[in-house]
Amino acid sequence: MHARLRELQSALTRVDSDRVEQWGRYLGSVLPTGRTLFACGNGGSAAEAQHLAAELTGRFQGERQPLSAIALHAETSSVTAIANDYGYREVYARQLRAHARTGDVLICLSTSGASENVVAAAMAARDLGVLTWALTGEGPNALLAACDDAVRVPCCDAATVQEVHLSLIHLLCHTIDATCADTATTAARRIHEEATA
DSSP states (O other), X not given: OOHHHHHHHHHHHHSOHHHHHHHHHHHHHHGGGXXXXXXXXXXHHHHHHHHXXXXXXXXXXXXOOOOOEXXXXXXXXXXXXXXXXXXXXXXXXXXXXXXXXXXXXXXXXXXXXXXXXXXXXXXXXXXXXXEEEEEESSSOOHHHHHSSXXXXXXXXXXXXXXXXXXXXXXXXXXXXXXXXXHHHHHHHHHHHHHHHO
16 A cells, blocks of 8 residues: 555544544534524635535535535635735635624634644634634644634645545534434424324
């Protein structure tokens, strides 16, 4: 086996996937009620944030209602206007101040955990009553300190960290779908029981 694949395999076996499943169960319970998931990152992490949003507004595997998910970097006119007027550090934080509400969730992706604009987004989100989670590399880093919860990938190689993040995003989506399905089944059963009582 190639050394890169061995490193990826090692990182996958040591990452806290149970925490990601907990996040998925939580999101599967709150997103169908009208909450929004925001996601942000830079470079490859931005691409993964957009991938996550697409899986939730579209579908991952099974059919379910569309869920509100926004990758903040994808608002290119807003990003460039904010960067021009306020500096790149504010490109995500200012959007959150415009759109996020108490009870929403922000997922921050950063291999280093040191991206100023992502850390600023986490700090702004917490001020707004938005739950903040981080997917990052090894700590300690500023993003870990700024977020309510985090999953760290125990690896120093940025490419491997991003590969693990993508696997965790798919696990998150799978768990969200399963939770939505369980909730729908439970609700249908309750309605049936009430109707036949």
